[in-house]
Amino acid sequence: MKMRRLLIIGAVGIAVIFFAGQALAEPITINWWHAMKGARGEVVNTMIKAFNDSQSDYKVVGSYKGNYDETVNAGVAAYRAKKQPHLLQSFEVGTQTMMLSGAIYPVYKLMKEQGYNIDWKGYMQPVLSYYMNANGDLMSMPFNSSTPVMYYNVDLFKKNGIAMLSKTKPITWDKLGEITAKLVKSGVPGGMVTGWQSWTQVENYSAIHNIPFATRANGYEGLDCELAINNPKVIHHITRLKKWADDKRFVYAGQKFQGPKAEFIAQKAGVYIDSLSAIAKLQKAVKDFKWDVAPLPVESWMKEPQNSIIGGASLWVFKGFSKKEYKGLAAFLKHLSKPEMQIYWHKETGYFPITLKAYETLKNQGYYKKYPFKEVGIKQITRRIPTKISRGLRLGYFIQIRNIINEELELVWNGSKTPKEGLDNAVKRSNIKLREFEKIYKK
Amino acid sequence: MIKRSFFSSKFLPYFLILPQFLVTATFFYWPALQGLAQSVMRSDPFGQHSTFIWLDNFIALFIDPLYLKSIGTTLFFSASVAAVSISIGLFIATMANRALKAKAVIRTMLIWPYAVAPAISGILWLFLLHPSYGVVAIAIKRWLGLDWNPVLDGKDALFMVIMASAWKQISYNFVFFIAGMQAIPGSLIEAAAMDGASPFRRFWKITLPLLSPTLFFVTVMNIIYSFFETFGVIHMMTQGGPGGATNILVYKVYQDGFIGLDLGSSAAQSIVLMTLIIVITVLQFKYVERKVQYAG
Numbered sequence: 001m002k003m004r005r006l007l008i009i010g011a012v013g014i015a016v017i018f019f020a021g022q023a024l025a026e027p028i029t030i031n032w033w034h035a036m037k038g039a040r041g042e043v044v045n046t047m048i049k050a051f052n053d054s055q056s057d058y059k060v061v062g063s064y065k066g067n068y069d070e071t072v073n074a075g076v077a078a079y080r081a082k083k084q085p086h087l088l089q090s091f092e093v094g095t096q097t098m099m100l101s102g103a104i105y106p107v108y109k110l111m112k113e114q115g116y117n118i119d120w121k122g123y124m125q126p127v128l129s130y131y132m133n134a135n136g137d138l139m140s141m142p143f144n145s146s147t148p149v150m151y152y153n154v155d156l157f158k159k160n161g162i163a164m165l166s167k168t169k170p171i172t173w174d175k176l177g178e179i180t181a182k183l184v185k186s187g188v189p190g191g192m193v194t195g196w197q198s199w200t201q202v203e204n205y206s207a208i209h210n211i212p213f214a215t216r217a218n219g220y221e222g223l224d225c226e227l228a229i230n231n232p233k234v235i236h237h238i239t240r241l242k243k244w245a246d247d248k249r250f251v252y253a254g255q256k257f258q259g260p261k262a263e264f265i266a267q268k269a270g271v272y273i274d275s276l277s278a279i280a281k282l283q284k285a286v287k288d289f290k291w292d293v294a295p296l297p298v299e300s301w302m303k304e305p306q307n308s309i310i311g312g313a314s315l316w317v318f319k320g321f322s323k324k325e326y327k328g329l330a331a332f333l334k335h336l337s338k339p340e341m342q343i344y345w346h347k348e349t350g351y352f353p354i355t356l357k358a359y360e361t362l363k364n365q366g367y368y369k370k371y372p373f374k375e376v377g378i379k380q381i382t383r384r385i386p387t388k389i390s391r392g393l394r395l396g397y398f399i400q401i402r403n404i405i406n407e408e409l410e411l412v413w414n415g416s417k418t419p420k421e422g423l424d425n426a427v428k429r430s431n432i433k434l435r436e437f438e439k440i441y442k443k
Numbered sequence: 444m445i446k447r448s449f450f451s452s453k454f455l456p457y458f459l460i461l462p463q464f465l466v467t468a469t470f471f472y473w474p475a476l477q478g479l480a481q482s483v484m485r486s487d488p489f490g491q492h493s494t495f496i497w498l499d500n501f502i503a504l505f506i507d508p509l510y511l512k513s514i515g516t517t518l519f520f521s522a523s524v525a526a527v528s529i530s531i532g533l534f535i536a537t538m539a540n541r542a543l544k545a546k547a548v549i550r551t552m553l554i555w556p557y558a559v560a561p562a563i564s565g566i567l568w569l570f571l572l573h574p575s576y577g578v579v580a581i582a583i584k585r586w587l588g589l590d591w592n593p594v595l596d597g598k599d600a601l602f603m604v605i606m607a608s609a610w611k612q613i614s615y616n617f618v619f620f621i622a623g624m625q626a627i628p629g630s631l632i633e634a635a636a637m638d639g640a641s642p643f644r645r646f647w648k649i650t651l652p653l654l655s656p657t658l659f660f661v662t663v664m665n666i667i668y669s670f671f672e673t674f675g676v677i678h679m680m681t682q683g684g685p686g687g688a689t690n691i692l693v694y695k696v697y698q699d700g701f702i703g704l705d706l707g708s709s710a711a712q713s714i715v716l717m718t719l720i721i722v723i724t725v726l727q728f729k730y731v732e733r734k735v736q737y738a739g
Contacts, residue, residue, distance in 0.1 A: 069701065069702045072704075073701060073704075076488045076489060076704065079489050079490075080489065080490045097487075097488060097704060100487070101487065101488065101489040101491065102487075102489065102491045103489045103491070252594065252595050253574075253575055253594060254575075254594050255682070255684060259573070259574075259575050259594060262573075262575040262576045263575050266575070266576070268575070397703060397705065399702055399703045399704075400698075400699065400703040400705065403698065403703075406684070407684065407685075407686050407687050408686070410595065410684055410685040410686040411685075411686040413595055413685075414595045414596060414597070414685065414686065416686065429509075432507075436485075436503070436705070436708075439485060440485055440486070440487050440492060441487065441492070
């Protein structure tokens with residue numbers, strides 16, 4: 001009997017040593033599903049490789065899962081099948097859905113429990129605030145963040161005697177009206193175009209002018225929020241754009257970026273409002289004219305314009321993994337926010353560096369002397385401390401709501417509805433969606 | 444003579460249809476039942492909370508004026524796609540059926556578009572008709588003087604997606620029509636011609652009635668096509684816009700379910716869509732098929 005027991009103990013001991021050795025030798029795999037393809041995908045791969053080469057305990061595997069919708073859907077389906085990745089990139093409009101999903105492990109908690117004492121003050125606040133919960137805790141790690149800026153055709157401006165625009169001090173909307181009038185008068189087919197109209201002309205317009213987009217602090221403080229975009233100021237802005245649309249100072253070229261960008265590149269419009277991530281595309285596509293970047297216009301009554309809000313995506317950590325895996329995840333997230341990684345990311349893609357340290361380093365290196373237009377967006381989001389209204393938007397079914405706003409705006413542009421009717425209806429329809437969303441999560 | 448086969452084993456026939464049954468059960472009945480279950484639930488995307496809510500999802504749909512509008516848009520869209528693709532397909536088939544040089548080449552060319560996926564067809568048409576970069580759009584604006592703008596004008600957009608969806612289906616219809624026409628005995632047409640019937644009269648009185656089984660089949664198939672497969676065209680060209688003008692039912696299912704993650708409503712919409720197409724098909728069989736002459 002004794003002999004047998006000894007044998008068993010021996011066998012177990014050997015097995016333990018064997019498997020421990022295996023575990024030591026084999027790096028733990030960490031799966032990251034993202035939506036970055038092409039040049040951005042290459043940058044992501046380089047960042048992953050830098051991490052994998054820097055240590056031997058973990059191996060991050062990045063997989064491209066399609067565009068944002070497809071990536072989120074892949075994550076949802078995988079979680080339902082209990083095959084979720086460790087890390088999922090989700091776009092900013094999906095923030096509320098992810099936050100309430102009950103499927104995620106908040107990033108602030110992860111970092112704290114894994115012993116990283118991170119000074120979140122060293123990050124760009126308007127970027128972090130979009131992904132914080134009501135208590136100011138960071139729920140997901142910001143990854144690619146951008147904000148809308150205004151591009152203009154330098155050659156057309158010069159030809160018409162229009163002064164170049166400042167890179168820090170925004171012009172007023174009235175001034176933009178004069179500029180676009182001059183352009184149209186000179187024979188340019190259109191004054192301005194805008195990509196992502198809901199994001200640039202309603203969401204960011206509201207943030208910059210400190211106008212609530214929705215009640216309950218834009219939804220941060222409760223699921224019972226209601227949309228508030230049918231206020232006189234936004235109605236006034238949309239009415240103005242409609243007036244401009246009638247005399248060609250504004251040309252509507254589609255909901256996304258392709259149409260407006262094409263108009264700007266073909267010099268059929270002199271001003272183009274879109275995400276700063278369009279910089280890379282314009283650098284590649286524009287050959288026959290010079291362009292530059294300026295902050296978004298503000299109203300003349302707004303003496304101290306607020307920060308604009310971000311767009312883009314953040315990284316969410318899923319529940320259901322071992323301590324060791326989370327340790328690796330925390331190390332990887334830390335790696336991504338290192339200054340050298342953030343500098344590389346910003347230089348290659350144009351997205352914001354998320355830490356102030358990376359930004360300072362770039363400044364000291366004289367990077368923005370060489371590429372001043374790359375700083376316009378950063379200055380625009382950091383020009384003020386975000387208020388409860390300008391820090392971000394936290395709405396359920398936000399994708400549908402954006403869609404509703406887009407639809408109603410289109411009906412305004414084509415004359416089927418007045419601006420007030422359109423925005424009233426957008427609020428009415430969105431509130432139905434918000435109530436449906438509230439019901440799902442009501443205890 | 445009809446061939447009859449006898450199976451010695453009682454179970455063999457069941458065994459032989461088993462693979463087909465499994466495929467249908469896995470990929471059709473099971474998801475359909477899941478959809479049915481989902482349509483009476485309110486649940487979050489990650490499947491953590493689900494509540495049974497009877498028919499609330501359906502009620503919400505039918506009190507939404509935009510959903511009713513979407514049904515209208517879908518019916519108009521499918522009727523137009525079917526009408527355009529059938530009439531043009533029939534016309535081309537009639538032309539191509541006449542003896543010609545290079546008959547095989549011409550037919551192959553005409554059948555070709557069918558091999559193009561709807562999404563690709565959407566992109567191609569968009570490159571032609573987009574008001575910012577479309578070649579044909581520029582021509583329309585310059586030479587016809589029309590204010591062509593499918594990005595903003597709902598009618599233009601609807602016209603554009605109908606054309607793009609019908610284009611591909613023309614080839615499909617062409618194949619069936621030309622096959623049907625070849626089955627019509629030449630002697631009938633020749634006899635009519637000798638009696639002095641005009642080409643139009645011959646077509647109307649002889650070809651068309653004899654083609655009616657094909658016509659019926661093609662109509663059913665076209666309507667089903669325009670309800671479901673045109674998704675790719677819509678997705679590539681208009682995403683349901685402007686202002687919801689081209690938001691057909693199947694696209695709405697995708698938008699609410701796949702993009703918006705509102706699974707309950709999306710499932711309810713799928714059920715409505717399925718019911719609608721079943722009703723339309725049954726009606727066609729009940730009322731239209733009566734007029735079909737299967738035997739010459």
